[in-house]
Amino acid sequence: MNIERIELRMIAMPLVAPFETSFGIERVEEHIIVRVDGDGVTGWGECVASEGPWYSYETNQTAWHVLREFLIPLFWQKEIAAPQDFPRVAARVRGHNMAKAGLEAALWDWFAKANGKSLAQLFHRTQTAVSPSTVPEKITVGVSVGLQATPQALVEQVRNYLAEGYTRIKIKIKPQHDLELVRALRAEFPKIRLQVDANSAYTLHDADIFRAMDEFDLLLIEQPLSNDDIFQHIKLQRELKTAICLDESIHSVDDADAALELGACRIINIKQGRVSGFTEAIKIHDLAAKYNAPVWCGGMLESGIGRAANVALASLPNFKLPGDLSASRRYYHTDIVEPEFIVDAEGKMRVPTGPGIGVQVMPRNLDNVTLSSQVFRKGEA
Numbered sequence: 404m405n406i407e408r409i410e411l412r413m414i415a416m417p418l419v420a421p422f423e424t425s426f427g428i429e430r431v432e433e434h435i436i437v438r439v440d441g442d443g444v445t446g447w448g449e450c451v452a453s454e455g456p457w458y459s460y461e462t463n464q465t466a467w468h469v470l471r472e473f474l475i476p477l478f479w480q481k482e483i484a485a486p487q488d489f490p491r492v493a494a495r496v497r498g499h500n501m502a503k504a505g506l507e508a509a510l511w512d513w514f515a516k517a518n519g520k521s522l523a524q525l526f527h528r529t530q531t532a533v534s535p536s537t538v539p540e541k542i543t544v545g546v547s548v549g550l551q552a553t554p555q556a557l558v559e560q561v562r563n564y565l566a567e568g569y570t571r572i573k574i575k576i577k578p579q580h581d582l583e584l585v586r587a588l589r590a591e592f593p594k595i596r597l598q599v600d601a602n603s604a605y606t607l608h609d610a611d612i613f614r615a616m617d618e619f620d621l622l623l624i625e626q627p628l629s630n631d632d633i634f635q636h637i638k639l640q641r642e643l644k645t646a647i648c649l650d651e652s653i654h655s656v657d658d659a660d661a662a663l664e665l666g667a668c669r670i671i672n673i674k675q676g677r678v679s680g681f682t683e684a685i686k687i688h689d690l691a692a693k694y695n696a697p698v699w700c701g702g703m704l705e706s707g708i709g710r711a712a713n714v715a716l717a718s719l720p721n722f723k724l725p726g727d728l729s730a731s732r733r734y735y736h737t738d739i740v741e742p743e744f745i746v747d748a749e750g751k752m753r754v755p756t757g758p759g760i761g762v763q764v765m766p767r768n769l770d771n772v773t774l775s776s777q778v779f780r781k782g783e784a
């Protein structure tokens with residue numbers, strides 16, 4: 404891969420509405436955008452770390468530091484032929500999966516464009532769960548709804564999303580704001596596809612709460628217990644009819660193997676950033692298929708750059724459940740790519756077909772949200 408220039412940009416994009424989870428409230432999304440250039444081709448990637456170490460230990464500052472001081476210099480040192488080779492180079496750095504994934508994503512976009520393929524086509528060629536697999540025109544998507552001031556406000560918010568076409572609703576829960584929310588939603592919408600996400604806010608002492616959820620026919624319960632845990636989730640899953648889905652606990656295909664074989668979960672939320680990139684994400688997708696375990700694509704409130712690549716990933720055959728991939732306007736008034744992502748009346752989203760991420764980065768829009776930037780050139784480090 405003949406890349407000569409890498410640019411990092413810190414961007415800040417105000418959300419259309421605050422997004423509250425058990426670990427805090429986000430009002431403005433700060434992410435790092437990675438741009439790689441070579442042979443007249445530009446690749447874009449988004450690093451999904453955020454301002455604070457709340458969802459994971461990584462922050463934008465640690466990701467920038469690890470990219471600048473370690474990952475970019477390692478990348479210049481080792482010649483690689485394809486994005487799948489990057490994890491071997493990056494493995495010298497322990498952890499910092501989001502930093503790794505940000506650069507890998509830009510390499511995937513660059514490589515796909517250099518080969519005149521869409522990311523979805525490339526991912527389909529890479530996966531081994533079903534072969535050969537073909538890229539669908541559209542995928543079914545869902546929406547992740549943050550904690551609201553009251554159960555009534557949540558019901559109204561969900562009603563609006565259902566009216567927009569979404570056919571799968573995920574709500575955030577936290578201690579004292581759990582069963583009553585599920586009960587209120589089920590009273591109003593008995594048939595919808597509904598799931599909950601606790602973002603690690605509970606312990607095994609709360610098992611009764613999750614046992615009580617069994618009667619509400621949820622698709623899954625996402626990450627109820629501690630963020631790196633497998634063992635306690637095994638104990639909880641044994642007690643429940645409802646499937647546990649792990650998010651925060653899965654950092655690699657090896658974690659996924661342990662969790663699925665030991666029964667810590669039956670479903671996995673795949674976020675490329677959390678697992679160090681699309682290469683590892685596809686490995687988890689393939690492994691889960693061997694266990695007959697469905698996966699779905701998580702989101703980190705990405706801009707259109709990250710969303711485009713996630714939609715391509717979510718088009719793979721074992722993404723059997725709708726992902727947290729919502730319309731651009733659910734997150735931002737103005738995105739940095741065109742065209743914006745839209746959800747149709749059936750709750751589906753088009754998979755981009757153009758080269759690479761298949762959407763155009765708008766330079767003016769990007770400049771408008773850029774807080775700082777730094778350029779790195781081959782031979783300079």
Ligand code: OSB
Nearest residue numbers: 458547701702703704705727728
């Ligand atoms: O746990 O899935 C999560 C957003 C930030 C951090 C963690 C999570 C989320 C979401 C939003 O649920 C999903 C989206 O991008 O729509």
Ligand code: MG
Nearest residue numbers: 600625626650
């Ligand atoms: Mg989650």
